[in-house]
Amino acid sequence: MRAVVLVEGPSDRVALEVLARRGGMDLAARGVRIVSMDGITNIGHFLTRHHADAPDVRVCGLYDDAEERFVRRGLERLGVEVGPEPGRAALAERGFFCCSADLEDELIRALGPAEVVLLVEAQGQARSFRTLRRQPALRDQSLHDQLRRLMSGRSGGKERYAAAMAEAVPWAQVPAPLAGVLAYAATAALPR
Incomplete structure (x- = not known):
């Protein structure tokens, strides 16, 4: 596995899987896995687990506008510098893209x-x-x-x-956060 995309729930996972298929991105072949966390409040656990189990795997994800603090806190606990609050640009640079207000x-x-x-x-x-x-x-x-x-x-x-x-x-109208997280995961999934 080369990349893990953390998403809040099944709807986010389904949307990304459909878009990946439409864009010709074979997730399994590229070593990309989309993981539904059963709620954004679980992101700290998932970040810690993936960082400990596979530190070479690129971890990225989607989050809703109102949930930025959970993503920021989870990354900071791992020692990832995310800049001053609020700051979506710093999170996007680290592979975490904000849906405003949510996926729907x-x-x-x-x-x-x-x-x-x-x-x-x-x-x-x-x-x-x-x-x-x-x-x-x-x-x-x-x-x-x-x-x-x-x-x-x-x-x-x-x-x-x-x-x-x-x-x-x-x-051409795929929302920027969805396109962004797939592109971020795909760059990790390129052959080394």
Whole structure:
């Protein structure tokens, strides 16, 4: 193994796997493994474990905007200099890329809400989405935010929509954090 990409959960893993396949990057052949940590608060454990078990393996990852402190703290515990807070640029230089606000937000912006609604319809969820949009707590929210709520409302929804959006997003519009982490992992995966 040459690189490990740490992600918060299964939806991030699925999206990166779809994008890697679309980009012709055979992760297994390149020695790249995407690891779902079951929540960003576990990043310190995963960083320590991968650093101790395989110090030559390049470790990188994705994180959500509100979770930068966990990534920063985990890297600092390993003695990695990450610069003054806040500082996404320093984290990106070390292979950790921020999704603003999260993966779903990045992909919805890249595709546009109208295109994502078509994906919702293709998933057979149009009626459910119309019902969700009529709920008092969501009525006044933007279509973008209503779509994010739909994706997180049911078990497996985040993974299903992450895969569908990663498949549908035009290659030139792949969100920068997703493209960045795959490129970072790929440079570690080049033959030595």
